Amino acid sequence: MSTAADGTPIDDWIEIHANGRVTVKTGKVELGTGLMTALAQIAAEELDVAVEDIDMAGPWTGRSPDEGYTAGSRSIKDGGAAIRRAAAEARQALLELATAQLGDALTVARGVITGPGGRRSYAELMGGKPFHRTIDGRAPLKHPESYSVVGTAVRRADIARKVNGLDGFVTDIRVEGMVHARVVRPRTFGARLVDVDTSALPDGVIVVRRNDFLAVVADREEVALAARAAIRPLWTDGHPLPPMDDLFGWMRRQVTDDSDLVSWPRSGDVAAGQRTIVRDYHWPFQAHASLAPSCAVADVRPDGAVVYTAAQGVYPLQRALAQLLDLPPASIEVIHREGSGCYGHNGADDAAADAAVISQELGRPVRVQWTRFDELVWARKGPAMTTRMTAELAPKGRIAFWSADIWTPTHGGRPARPDQLIAGRLRDGLAEPEATAYIGGGRNAQVDYDIAAQRVTMRWLRKPALPGSALRGLGATANTFANECFMDELAALAEVDPVEFRRRHLTDPRALAVLDAVTQACGWGLPLPAGRGRGFAYGRYDGTGAYVATVAEVSIVDNEARVERLWIAHDCGLIVNPDGLRNQIEGNLIQSLSRALIEQVRWDAGGLLCTEWDSYPILRFTQIPPLEVILIDRPDQPPVGAGEPATITTAPAVANAIAAASGVRLRQVPLGGQLR
Amino acid sequence: MFTINVNGVDHRVEAPGDAPLLFVLRNDLGLHGPQFGCGEEACGACKVLVDGAAVPSCRLPLQRVGAARVVTLEGLAEEGEPHPVQRAFSDEQAMQCGMCANGMIIEAVALVMRGNPTDDGIREALQDNLCRCGAHHRIVRAVRRAADELWR
Numbered sequence: 001m002s003t004a005a006d007g008t009p010i011d012d013w014i015e016i017h018a019n020g021r022v023t024v025k026t027g028k029v030e031l032g033t034g035l036m037t038a039l040a041q042i043a044a045e046e047l048d049v050a051v052e053d054i055d056m057a058g059p060w061t062g063r064s065p066d067e068g069y070t071a072g073s074r075s076i077k078d079g080g081a082a083i084r085r086a087a088a089e090a091r092q093a094l095l096e097l098a099t100a101q102l103g104d105a106l107t108v109a110r111g112v113i114t115g116p117g118g119r120r121s122y123a124e125l126m127g128g129k130p131f132h133r134t135i136d137g138r139a140p141l142k143h144p145e146s147y148s149v150v151g152t153a154v155r156r157a158d159i160a161r162k163v164n165g166l167d168g169f170v171t172d173i174r175v176e177g178m179v180h181a182r183v184v185r186p187r188t189f190g191a192r193l194v195d196v197d198t199s200a201l202p203d204g205v206i207v208v209r210r211n212d213f214l215a216v217v218a219d220r221e222e223v224a225l226a227a228r229a230a231i232r233p234l235w236t237d238g239h240p241l242p243p244m245d246d247l248f249g250w251m252r253r254q255v256t257d258d259s260d261l262v263s264w265p266r267s268g269d270v271a272a273g274q275r276t277i278v279r280d281y282h283w284p285f286q287a288h289a290s291l292a293p294s295c296a297v298a299d300v301r302p303d304g305a306v307v308y309t310a311a312q313g314v315y316p317l318q319r320a321l322a323q324l325l326d327l328p329p330a331s332i333e334v335i336h337r338e339g340s341g342c343y344g345h346n347g348a349d350d351a352a353a354d355a356a357v358i359s360q361e362l363g364r365p366v367r368v369q370w371t372r373f374d375e376l377v378w379a380r381k382g383p384a385m386t387t388r389m390t391a392e393l394a395p396k397g398r399i400a401f402w403s404a405d406i407w408t409p410t411h412g413g414r415p416a417r418p419d420q421l422i423a424g425r426l427r428d429g430l431a432e433p434e435a436t437a438y439i440g441g442g443r444n445a446q447v448d449y450d451i452a453a454q455r456v457t458m459r460w461l462r463k464p465a466l467p468g469s470a471l472r473g474l475g476a477t478a479n480t481f482a483n484e485c486f487m488d489e490l491a492a493l494a495e496v497d498p499v500e501f502r503r504r505h506l507t508d509p510r511a512l513a514v515l516d517a518v519t520q521a522c523g524w525g526l527p528l529p530a531g532r533g534r535g536f537a538y539g540r541y542d543g544t545g546a547y548v549a550t551v552a553e554v555s556i557v558d559n560e561a562r563v564e565r566l567w568i569a570h571d572c573g574l575i576v577n578p579d580g581l582r583n584q585i586e587g588n589l590i591q592s593l594s595r596a597l598i599e600q601v602r603w604d605a606g607g608l609l610c611t612e613w614d615s616y617p618i619l620r621f622t623q624i625p626p627l628e629v630i631l632i633d634r635p636d637q638p639p640v641g642a643g644e645p646a647t648i649t650t651a652p653a654v655a656n657a658i659a660a661a662s663g664v665r666l667r668q669v670p671l672g673g674q675l676r
Numbered sequence: 677m678f679t680i681n682v683n684g685v686d687h688r689v690e691a692p693g694d695a696p697l698l699f700v701l702r703n704d705l706g707l708h709g710p711q712f713g714c715g716e717e718a719c720g721a722c723k724v725l726v727d728g729a730a731v732p733s734c735r736l737p738l739q740r741v742g743a744a745r746v747v748t749l750e751g752l753a754e755e756g757e758p759h760p761v762q763r764a765f766s767d768e769q770a771m772q773c774g775m776c777a778n779g780m781i782i783e784a785v786a787l788v789m790r791g792n793p794t795d796d797g798i799r800e801a802l803q804d805n806l807c808r809c810g811a812h813h814r815i816v817r818a819v820r821r822a823a824d825e826l827w828r
């Protein structure tokens with residue numbers, strides 16, 4: 001396998017300083033998952049240094065390698081593989097230096113090489129100089145069986161700082177001469193700014209208005225906030241939205257670009273006694289709802305710019321900002337700083353563009369802090385999807401034919417051009433472009449059940465009802481919801497236990513292993529108290545990623561489903577940091593449970609209705625059930641991402657449990673409130 | 677001009693009386709513990725201790741602080757030793773992004789100082805503190821650990 005490191009200089013990835021500390025540079029960003037610690041473990045392992053001796057350097061254009069976006073649960077797989085390769089090459093280079101000085105038969109321990117001629121530390125061997133050597137990908141890699149750092153629960157260095165308020169979030173950046181800005185936007189999209197009444201503004205407020213781009217700026221943050229409340233813009237109506245209660249019907253009536261992911265025709269005739277079953281499943285628009293709204297600081301000068309951002313890709317943002325500001329890309333320094341937990345393409349890029357546009361306008365450094373309104377209304381949404389499932393069930397409880405028709409817009413939309421940034425569209429009067437590529441909606445559209453005749457058709461909407469993009473799991477959430485609820489319905493019609501029904505259609509031993517592990521852990525099949533039910537769901541993320549199997553137990557209290565417990569078995573190959581992995585899985589389960597039960601973006605004719613936490617609630621402490629996480633470690637298998645897989649099976653497991661407990665089959669998310 | 681006591685030190689700040697304490701702490705005093713999450717007293721990210729009570733600072737006007745003793749995340753440590761709650765959050769790795777950690781720790785400190793809570797009591801006390809990353813169970817474990825250590 002090739003990595004981003006192959007053919008590049010070691011010095012782009014690893015620096016060994018005279019004081020013995022090691023800097024490891026990555027193009028992957030910390031999204032709040034502990035990625036930097038996991039990458040440091042990989043580097044420490046391959047380089048034979050202590051993990052505490054490593055300082056991770058995050059993305060910074062011109063200084064860190066360009067690894068595109070940090071997304072798609074590929075950070076460990078790709079970013080980790082690159083660092084592993086770079087570290088192995090560095091170790092090889094150090095051994096060659098040591099051979100010249102110390103002779104053969106060398107041993108290495110914690111950054112010190114010992115041989116017949118004595119001992120030298122890495123720092124001594126390097127003498128503060130760079131490696132000047134290209135990574136050719138041939139340096140020997142350690143065998144996972146010999147790992148001593150990878151696979152252990154190393155503690156995150158950032159947490160020790162964060163408990164003391166010491167970590168530098170993007171919100172904490174202050175630069176000399178900086179002013180505070182708030183953007184002013186309606187709760188609709190495509191509205192034009194007709195007029196602005198500034199008569200009630202506090203003293204000392206600057207209004208930045210270009211076309212439909214409107215912002216208020218002040219030396220003090222509370223003045224900018226007060227100005228945002230006092231300014232009276234007059235907007236036109238904006239693009240009409242389809243009626244919310246007809247969203248899924250509207251989606252199915254749109255012009256679509258269709259493509260078959262699979263088309264394996266039936267062979268032979270339909271057997272006697274075969275039944276055809278058709279079911280529809282729906283998934284709503286959902287918000288990232290990061291705990292803190294997006295924030296960015298930009299200092300744009302005539303000859304260049306510095307931008308602090310929590311965006312997922314500093315180089316792609318650099319290129320988009322270059323067009324927006326009409327500056328050469330290399331003159332724009334984009335520096336990543338951690339933001340609130342990031343679960344996809346949220347408002348980070350747009351806030352950076354806002355700050356850049358205002359800073360260019362004023363010729364001063366500007367900090368833009370989005371409000372909760374800005375984040376909930378204007379950050380792109382996880383797109384709604386609607387699916388028609390069809391199956392033919394053969395008499396012996398086998399699926400003879402399976403098909404899915406999936407209506408979805410693209411789950412891409414990351415900014416490469418000004419019209420893909422809010423600031424660009426508003427400032428320059430540009431329309432939101434139509435999708436140029438269809439991304440993400442097909443994740444987990446295809447099941448890995450052993451069914452000979454299948455058809456899976458993507459029906460891509462050219463224009464979504466609301467601006468959308470990647471939200472944790474992308475299409476895999478809605479697709480797994482449809483697939484796994486449908487499997488349960490088929491099992492019930494076949495009068496086969498739902499787990500047994502899946503077992504009959506699975507052959508991959510790793511799939512069967514997660515299924516067995518979770519059903520054993522929960523005691524699947526044991527009698528439950530009255531009013532309780534259990535539901536199961538299985539998936540392999542994006543067809544080639546982690547295997548997950550989830551069981552939910554619910555009770556029905558006052559015509560409402562209460563989730564009592566969730567179990568999950570999780571196999572993402574080699575485990576780099578078991579505690580970090582558990583943390584990720586728990587987070588996925590809680591967030592996806594919140595999405596499954598209560599989350600949906602609402603709107604009316606006047607625009608979006610989710611404008612603060614009350615109108616877009618998420619689960620709170622007392623609503624969160626106990627979780628049981630079973631990790632399956634596979635040191636012989638490459639590590640794949642764990643950022644998203646555990647998200648996809650929660651909603652179907654809960655819906656299946658509700659059906660088991662109440663006899664009512666729910667086919668639309670959010671599942672809460674539907675039994676009344 | 678107002679004088680407020682933050683983390684045991686009197687600070688003179690030149691800021692409007694209606695400025696939310698959160699902005700004064702962050703922008704005038706350069707503190708980074710309390711974070712802006714909503715500005716609407718709805719998430720807990722901005723909490724500070726005011727005379728020992730955990731309160732949101734995002735809407736608390738500077739002029740109302742008066743002589744109260746304000747303590748932020750940065751001020752919890754004593755003689756360079758982190759507060760047991762801070763240590764427990766680190767020991768339990770009780771966060772993902774950590775944007776909610778300030779409010780969780782501040783609320784937990786106020787809670788464990790009042791007595792030894794049950795696990796349900798911990799969840800009740802943290803009910804108004806939101807976490808989008810789903811670190812809830814770890815947070816409860818961390819508070820449990822700190823409370824047990826203090827009340828053992």
Ligand code: FES
Nearest residue numbers: 713714715720734
């Ligand atoms: S920022 Fe104060 S409660 Fe949310």
Ligand code: FES
Nearest residue numbers: 772776807808809
């Ligand atoms: S850890 Fe990210 S919001 Fe709680």
